[in-house]
Amino acid sequence: MSPSSSIAAEPGAVPAPDEHHEHHPSYLVDGTTVKSWLLTLDHKRIGVMYLIWVLLFFLIGGIYALIVRLELLTPGPTIIDAMTYNRAFTMHGVVMIFLFMIPAIPGAFGNFMLPLMLGAKDVAFPKLNLASLYLLLSGAVIAIWGMINGGMDTGWTFYTPYSTHTTTTVAPILFGAFIIGFSSIATGLNFIVTTHTMRAPGITWFKMPLFVWAMYATACIQVLATPVLGLVLLLVVGENIFHFGIFDPARGGDPVLFQHLFWFYSHPAVYIMVLPSFGVMSEVVATYSRKNIFGYRAVAFSSLGIAFVGFFAWGHHMFVSGQSTFNAGVFAVLTMLVGVFTAIKVFNWVGTVYKGAVDFKTPFAYFCGFLYFTVFGGMTGVAFATASLDVPWHDTYFVVAHFHFIMVGATIMAFMAALHYWFPKMFGKTYHEGWGLVSAALIILGFNATFIPQFLLGNAGMPRRYYEYPERFQTLNVASTAGASLLAFGFIISAIYLVYALVYGQRASANPWHSRGYEWLTASPPPTHNFVGPQPTYTEEPHLYVGPEKSEVPDAV
Amino acid sequence: MNELLNNILFLPERASTFAERVDHLHYFVVGVTMLMSFAVGTTAIFFFFRYRRRSDTQTTEYVVPSVKTEFLFVSLPLLFFLTWFVIGFRDFVFVSTPPKDSMDVYVMGKQWMWKFSYPEGPNGVNVLHVPANRPVRLLLTSRDVIHSFFVPSFRIKMDAVPGRYTQTWFEATKPGTYQILCTEYCGLSHSKMLGEVVVLSPEEWDAWVKEQRKGSLQNRQDALADLSLVPQPARMAEQGQKVAAEVGCFKCHTVNGEPHIGPTFLGMYGKQETLQDGLSLRVDEAYITQSMMDPGAHLAAGFPNVMPTFQGKLTGPQTAAIVEYIKTLRTPDIRTGASSQGPVYEPIQ
């Protein structure tokens, strides 16, 4: 490996700052009308719009979460009645999963960073990219309309025959989710094609940043699995309105068929949610420990591995549904493999810190939280896959705690890390580091305080989706609600100093972290066509920190 | 030791042969998880301090894992995971395979109660009586939506799926009363779908069976129902169904759409009923109430005038509850494989 860094932009190729000032305004100020934003084809503006919307959805989902937690403060009715509660936890799940966790990182950061990391001017299909944002929004509008006009009480898993018989308004919400699915497919397709065709000269497959690998693996799952969800949601709507009889045993249907179809999408979907966070963390750990990724290929391939075996593990959601014992065994083993792929990543991340130079900044604090949530959440996942243990745990609060640890924990850590890590790149401003660390600490603590009691509740036997519960579960529930308040407080602090930074923050330099990631090879915020002057040249791996940093990228407007 | 671990982990008391097996694996798995997390965590924290950044221009060495390291990364977790799998799957086979000599009980989940029936006779609602130290096989189904039968103290759980039978089994190890919970979301009163398993010693069991044969099940069940954990029914409709079953509406009326001695309750509310005398009227609260109190007043066409009056037999609230119940029977909620009647306590022949 050459000791000198040549990943930086060719020094001579960079125009002098004052020269590009007029001709290359940053994407943020290139057009200031509302229309120039709403109809933009610039992946960066689309990314920013995604960011704004998913934050709003996160807020809505979070409000539902707090309502649910408050209701569970006492064993009996606390603030709302049973039906309202049942709708609230359903809406919490639907909003968080379909409107926040699935689109958040790919939509906001994937859109923004992927072309930058590939040295491309945009994604392969800019119009499709804009369309997928509007598909997401129209799905959201339909679903939210349904929530206001009646709501739905099935849980985000929509199990039949309950969902086909409930008198609440299932159809618009499922139809909304169906449309959101198209958004997901379009984004995935765009990323796959972009990765295949738009890599700048020098960026071979094994020189792609790991975030790109993760987005690529995610996109493959999105394109392959989402159609199945679309299909099954439509069938449920049909069943609910026209009584098709596909899932209704009274008409010769099979309710367990629904579970197979649903989990065939939704198990891979959990990796749609978690793989992007793995990608973000690979970037973050390399940058802040200023070191090459320990086992680059292992991390890259394990993303593909997870995407692949993730498709064959869905049956672990159905150990007690009456499926055959043999099936249970097969699904259990296959699930173990997902655990192994995740373990490879964890070890390699820790290995990356080895002999590094750690700068404990806010995104790195989130990396620590992430490491812990992934290890603990992942291990409890494997514990679940141990078929006999799943029997008492299934559908109890242990499941709730498990998937919040692994998917919510990991996604939130990664989302917050990405937001802080790329904030200077996206907005050209810096935030207050001290407050960043404080709120990271609060969020991680709050998260633990919320979900560790839920693991114990599951052990004690409290089923999920309970409006009322036997009194012996109260202490742990109170603890969990207290934790949730702490968590909310942490987010509020973040929101305040980030908005403050956006308005009053200091100008960020092009590469404030001295990262060697490709996306830092342009100005902060980047100009409309991503690079000032000719494209940078890419001859070495990303994440490579051997030798001194050579060139500085000019600051943009 | 077990006692202590169970307290730390908040595990409920252990009352079946399967519970032991699950808990032992549980300790092992939790132990390994804690150890691994601790190892990864401390290594990471050690690295954070040991390799903290010392200068702004610091560069690092290029370090990549050897094949041996990568091999270790894969094989170490795989080894543990496969060990868990082998033990876990063996235990899973154990709980999925009822012994040949087990006693059968049919379990039917229904919004929002558990109904038990023994092949030899007695039925019960929300209270399941079983003998200790004898394998009991549960054959589960549901009359409406999916429910899931969960007894934390036995560590068993099995979905009750409409249209099919699933099975599980347990062998209770000590007499006592254990809670049953429903763990598959099944609608409004999901969290009230509680019941209990009463495990009887062999002598008590024999006495209980004998008593059932005397035909006093009804009184006994009623008495038990009062003491049980079953909360008051959530809605009038639920209450109404119970009352309808108790006063005997289902002797003549079905709820599955088939006319019996009287018209079916399904879809009755709100429909246009043709009467004996050629007129027709819309079935509303008033008509239903009138039919209960003065059945002959407006006879539905095609049915004999055999219905007794319930005047004075039903209180106001009970009548209202039955009306509410009939109002809920609007969807084509036709279930096969389950009896069309409400929970009726029938003495053994």
Ligand code: HEM
């Ligand atoms: C490390 C590997 C993992 C393994 C071995 C694993 C295993 C399992 C198993 C066996 C269950 C079934 C529990 C039950 O329903 O009774 C489960 C549930 C679940 N897992 Fe994981 N999991 C892993 C990672 C993940 C990840 C990465 C996510 C999300 C990003 C996730 C999300 C979920 C969710 C959402 C459920 C709950 C399903 C429900 O609604 O009942 N798991 N997991």
Ligand SMILES: [Cu+2]
């Ligand atoms: Cu239920």
